[in-house]
Amino acid sequence: MQQxxxxxxWDRTLSTNDRxxxxHIFQETKHIQNSRISFSPIREAKNHSEALLITVLIHNGTDQPLTFHNKRLKYKIRDEVIGDYLFTLPELSVPSNVSMPxxxxxPKGSYMRNVPFENGELNII
Structure with missing residues (x-):
């Protein structure tokens, strides 16, 4: 069962509304994560240095921990790739059957700057 x-x-700093x-997103999506990895969107934004921030709920429905060492992620909107970047995040490990935001x-240069970036989807390549 997904947890x-x-x-x-995140636990220390999340506002009550964000939590x-x-x-709510977890309750709506936890049942569709059978034996796979998927991402449920939470929000998108750009920061002061023009980096694109994609916040998602990572669902690891597999029986193996999910780590992010040289994982290529693509951010798409209506099947058009908006962002593409190779992530190495040693601090991020999502245990089996766990969902984690x-x-x-x-970074600037890894995504298309002059297109709307809302309502996309994130995929591991």
């Missing part, structure tokens, strides 16, 4: 888990820093939003940061 929601927060990384300790409720994430819990995370923000993936696509």
């Amino acid at each position: 929601l888990r927060l990384e300790p820093a 409720q939003h994430i819990e 995370w923000t993936f940061i696509f």
Whole structure:
């Protein structure tokens, strides 16, 4: 059975509204993660250095921990690739049958800048 888990820093700093939003997304999506890895969108934004921030709920429905060492992620909107970046995040490990929120940061130059970036989907390649 899928469980929601927060990384300790997220657990300490999440606002009540954000926590409720994430819990709602988890309740709506936890049943569709059978034996696979998927991402449920939470929010998208750009920061002060023009990096694209894609916050998702990572669902690891597999029987193996999910790590991010040289994992290529693509951010798509209507099948068009908007962002493409190779991530190595030693601090991120999602245990088997766990869902965890995370923000993936696509640096300036790794995504198309002059297109809308809302309502996309994130995929592991």
